[in-house]
Amino acid sequence: MEKAVQVIQITKELSGRWIIPILLSLDKSGGRFTPLKNILQISPSRLSSNLKTMTEAGLIQHLSPFERNHPLLPEYELTEKGLFMKEAAYVISNTEHQLSQGFLAAKAWNWPVLLALYCQYHEFNAIRQLLQTVTPRILSRRLGELWEKGLVEKTLITDPTPKYTYALNDDVKPIIRSAMSDLSALL
Amino acid sequence: MYKPGFTLWYNVSDLERTMEFYTEQLGFEKYSFDKENGMGSVHTNTKDCYIGFSEAEKIIPSTAAAVMEVENIDAAVKKLTEKGIVFNGDVSIIPGYVKLITFKDPDGHDLELSQTL
Numbered sequence: 125m126e127k128a129v130q131v132i133q134i135t136k137e138l139s140g141r142w143i144i145p146i147l148l149s150l151d152k153s154g155g156r157f158t159p160l161k162n163i164l165q166i167s168p169s170r171l172s173s174n175l176k177t178m179t180e181a182g183l184i185q186h187l188s189p190f191e192r193n194h195p196l197l198p199e200y201e202l203t204e205k206g207l208f209m210k211e212a213a214y215v216i217s218n219t220e221h222q223l224s225q226g227f228l229a230a231k232a233w234n235w236p237v238l239l240a241l242y243c244q245y246h247e248f249n250a251i252r253q254l255l256q257t258v259t260p261r262i263l264s265r266r267l268g269e270l271w272e273k274g275l276v277e278k279t280l281i282t283d284p285t286p287k288y289t290y291a292l293n294d295d296v297k298p299i300i301r302s303a304m305s306d307l308s309a310l311l
Numbered sequence: 312m313y314k315p316g317f318t319l320w321y322n323v324s325d326l327e328r329t330m331e332f333y334t335e336q337l338g339f340e341k342y343s344f345d346k347e348n349g350m351g352s353v354h355t356n357t358k359d360c361y362i363g364f365s366e367a368e369k370i371i372p373s374t375a376a377a378v379m380e381v382e383n384i385d386a387a388v389k390k391l392t393e394k395g396i397v398f399n400g401d402v403s404i405i406p407g408y409v410k411l412i413t414f415k416d417p418d419g420h421d422l423e424l425s426q427t428l
Binding site: 154156157158159162168172175188189190194195196199 | 320321322326347348349350363364365366367368369370371
């Protein structure tokens with residue numbers, strides 16, 4: 125279970141509109157700002173702000189003009205943690221391709237919720253407890269959205285008190301199992 | 312050991328603006344331009360001598376001046392002023408040696424005109 129919690133934490137860290145695209149595109153851009161901006165079709169200020177956040181999170185290293193021997197050399201490089209997270213980003217990206225429901229990791233908590241359900245956390249409060257910092261409002265919204273996408277099914281239990289329980293859809297379960305296994309293997 | 316060829320490389324904040332400066336204002340010939348990758352270069356008036364540019368997020372202006380030889384510095388200053396180049400002060404003279412005047416490119420990289428006396 126400890127490994128599952130670690131994997132959930134990794135997917136939580138990889139949540140966001142730009143973090144996975146940046147991790148997966150940095151090498152292709154030669155680590156340079158302009159090619160990266162053009163590959164991602166992102167505004168310069170937004171890219172700067174995301175790179176700053178990722179630098180602070182220890183995923184990338186910003187090389188100052190004094191540290192580069194040539195203007196064409198990388199401005200940003202993946203750190204050891206960044207290289208590890210890039211592998212995890214690949215797993216998430218490939219899994220999302222199989223799920224065909226868009227870029228789920230762009231929204232915070234989508235992946236932690238899917239993994240919590242895979243780990244047999246079926247009740248709202250149990251999921252909330254596992255994910256710790258998620259607010260009830262966001263958790264409720266994410267479960268609703270995942271249900272609307274057909275990734276999650278919900279069942280109304282009436283005894284002893286009426287409440288919903290949640291589970292991965294049967295088609296989704298093997299895909300998430302495979303992702304969980306691949307992400308665990310990285311640890 | 313060396314073969315003919317000399318290239319200066321600068322980081323620049325806006326490749327298109329820089330290319331315009333070096334071609335239209337300074338009059339050098341465009342040699343390459345890759346907007347997608349933020350890379351470009353110009354061929355100076357000297358054979359095998361190029362200036363390359365790479366767009367970057369953060370620029371530190373170079374204080375190592377790239378010095379360009381001119382036949383008549385006063386005529387060159389007049390012509391380049393008409394093209395919008397702003398010079399730093401007046402022409403300096405090192406008697407018996409050289410006449411100099413400096414200016415900057417759009418990112419503040421130091422450039423200089425020189426007339427050998």
